[in-house]
Amino acid sequence: MIERVRALIPARKGAAPIVPEKSVAGRTLLLLITIMSFLSAVTLGGVVLVQKSAIAWSADVGREVTIQIRPVEGEVMDSNLRTAVSLAQSTPGVASARAITVEESQALLEPWLGAGLDLTAIEIPRLVVVQLADPADADIAGLERNLGAIKGASLDTHAAWRQQLNTMAGTIVVSGLLVLILIGAATVLAIVFATRGAMATNREIVDVLHYIGASNKFIAGEFQGRFLSIGLQGGLLGTVAAVLFFTLIGTAAGGMLSSEAGAQVGVLFGRFALGLAGIIGIAAVVPVIAALTAITSRVTVRRFLAETS
Amino acid sequence: MIEFSNVGLRYGNGPEILRDLSFSVEPGSFHFLTGPSGAGKTSLLRLLLLSLKPSRGTVTMFGEDVSNLSQDRLLQMRRHIGIVFQEFRLLDHLTTFENVALPLRVLGQPESEYRPNVTELLEWVGLGERMNALPSLLSGGEKQRAAIARAVIARPKVLLADEPTGNVDPDLSSRLVHLFAELNRTLGMTIILATHELPLLDKFNYPRMLLQKGELTIHD
Numbered sequence: 001m002i003e004r005v006r007a008l009i010p011a012r013k014g015a016a017p018i019v020p021e022k023s024v025a026g027r028t029l030l031l032l033i034t035i036m037s038f039l040s041a042v043t044l045g046g047v048v049l050v051q052k053s054a055i056a057w058s059a060d061v062g063r064e065v066t067i068q069i070r071p072v073e074g075e076v077m078d079s080n081l082r083t084a085v086s087l088a089q090s091t092p093g094v095a096s097a098r099a100i101t102v103e104e105s106q107a108l109l110e111p112w113l114g115a116g117l118d119l120t121a122i123e124i125p126r127l128v129v130v131q132l133a134d135p136a137d138a139d140i141a142g143l144e145r146n147l148g149a150i151k152g153a154s155l156d157t158h159a160a161w162r163q164q165l166n167t168m169a170g171t172i173v174v175s176g177l178l179v180l181i182l183i184g185a186a187t188v189l190a191i192v193f194a195t196r197g198a199m200a201t202n203r204e205i206v207d208v209l210h211y212i213g214a215s216n217k218f219i220a221g222e223f224q225g226r227f228l229s230i231g232l233q234g235g236l237l238g239t240v241a242a243v244l245f246f247t248l249i250g251t252a253a254g255g256m257l258s259s260e261a262g263a264q265v266g267v268l269f270g271r272f273a274l275g276l277a278g279i280i281g282i283a284a285v286v287p288v289i290a291a292l293t294a295i296t297s298r299v300t301v302r303r304f305l306a307e308t309s
Numbered sequence: 310m311i312e313f314s315n316v317g318l319r320y321g322n323g324p325e326i327l328r329d330l331s332f333s334v335e336p337g338s339f340h341f342l343t344g345p346s347g348a349g350k351t352s353l354l355r356l357l358l359l360s361l362k363p364s365r366g367t368v369t370m371f372g373e374d375v376s377n378l379s380q381d382r383l384l385q386m387r388r389h390i391g392i393v394f395q396e397f398r399l400l401d402h403l404t405t406f407e408n409v410a411l412p413l414r415v416l417g418q419p420e421s422e423y424r425p426n427v428t429e430l431l432e433w434v435g436l437g438e439r440m441n442a443l444p445s446l447l448s449g450g451e452k453q454r455a456a457i458a459r460a461v462i463a464r465p466k467v468l469l470a471d472e473p474t475g476n477v478d479p480d481l482s483s484r485l486v487h488l489f490a491e492l493n494r495t496l497g498m499t500i501i502l503a504t505h506e507l508p509l510l511d512k513f514n515y516p517r518m519l520l521q522k523g524e525l526t527i528h529d
Binding site (some may be wrong): 208209211212215218 | 360392398403410414416420507
């Protein structure tokens with residue numbers, strides 16, 4: 001399979017390579033670099049998806065605050081609700097304010113308390129949902145101050161929840177970057193071993209090149225050329241596989257979105273659309289992996305030659 | 310061109326392989342280097358190739374003391390020295406043409422520039438028809454002629470040959486030495502050819518450097 005795909009990649013023209021292609025553990029290394037590139041691209045894509053979703057969640061939640069009014073003896077709930085709505089509507093930066101009806105409250109509590117419950121028999125706190133036009137300019141502190149006039153009223157800005165969400169998203173992003181670093185380190189180690197193996201296998205070629213006056217720089221360049229080619233091919237194959245993976249997942253999620261479970265997935269992860277930044281990030285895996293491969297092999301060869309000469 | 314003065318060589322803490330070698334080689338000369346197996350011929354050739362440094366004494370090549378040269382200068386000097394091995398040491402995955410062109414490729418010459426020279430040289434050594442053959446398809450004599458062509462393509466000032474006739478029959482040995490003689494005569498190349506084949510030494514009237522038990526005597 002890999003050989004078929006490799007055949008599609010244009011081969012280098014001109015004189016035959018001094019380091020024979022088959023003498024570098026090409027197929028195994030190509031497979032390894034393909035897997036590493038795929039993992040890097042999937043990790044990067046995952047990080048981008050999580051970050052995008054977290055930003056979207058945070059923005060959605062940030063555009064809304066909730067006023068909660070607890071039942072207090074001697075207070076009229078409906079009157080307090082109207083006052084709260086009125087106070088909210090008169091606050092700068094507020095787009096709209098609406099009291100949640102008893103029926104809506106009942107629907108919200110249904111998953112916990114069961115269906116068919118008559119809430120008129122129990123006194124429950126009531127909510128006012130306040131939509132902000134611009135969270136940055138809204139006078140939340142002023143609203144909170146004014147609500148002090150209503151007994152039992154409190155304002156929930158969801159700050160703690162947003163903080164937790166940002167912390168979670170940040171943790172996932174940092175973990176993703178850590179995984180990327182580990183993948184990079186594993187790739188470097190694999191290339192070091194492969195290069196040293198290739199040098200040992202091609203010792204005769206290295207000796208002949210030395211005898212005919214080749215510099216260490218020239219010899220390192222020949223090996224680097226082989227590894228750069230493998231790195232480019234592996235990077236390309238792994239990245240294409242990752243893009244296919246995200247396309248498949250996106251299509252599958254899109255199919256599921258019609259169902260209720262799919263909608264939940266959609267709410268959590270969006271539509272698996274990486275966006276331009278995600279696609280650029282994934283595409284950058286190819287040159288990064290190729291450069292990593294070429295530089296690692298060059299440094300390894302130079303060290304090997306310095307040790308043996 | 311080459312001058313050795315009280316040169317000694319030992320590997321690590323072992324005994325001296327070469328002792329008190331003092332001789333000079335004039336430009337354009339041809340010398341046989343001979344002696345029994347284990348006498349140190351290959352070690353002397355490696356000193357001449359600048360791939361070993363003497364344990365003591367002074368080696369002067371092309372007018373420079375080589376003991377304190379930088380890696381870059383050593384590399385430049387090595388490019389003036391061609392080497393032919395007994396076991397040919399051609400790269401199996403390259404064609405005859407590519408093997409012979411290798412020193413020019415290493416020097417950074419483009420193929421369009423070196424192709425006519427390589428082709429001409431291959432025709433001169435009788436391999437014009439075998440340019441595109443891989444070494445595995447060449448006979449012993451053809452391989453050695455390709456190795457000689459590779460050693461001289463960059464026009465070195467000195468050509469060293471380590472038992473170049475060791476893997477070919479006597480008739481071909483003689484023809485190969487004729488080829489070295491021709492290179493010496495036409496290009497003025499300084500040649501030191503190591504061999505322990507006495508019939509060859511008798512057939513060609515060149516000075517002999519005789520190595521015995523690490524000591525060298527020259528017989529003109």
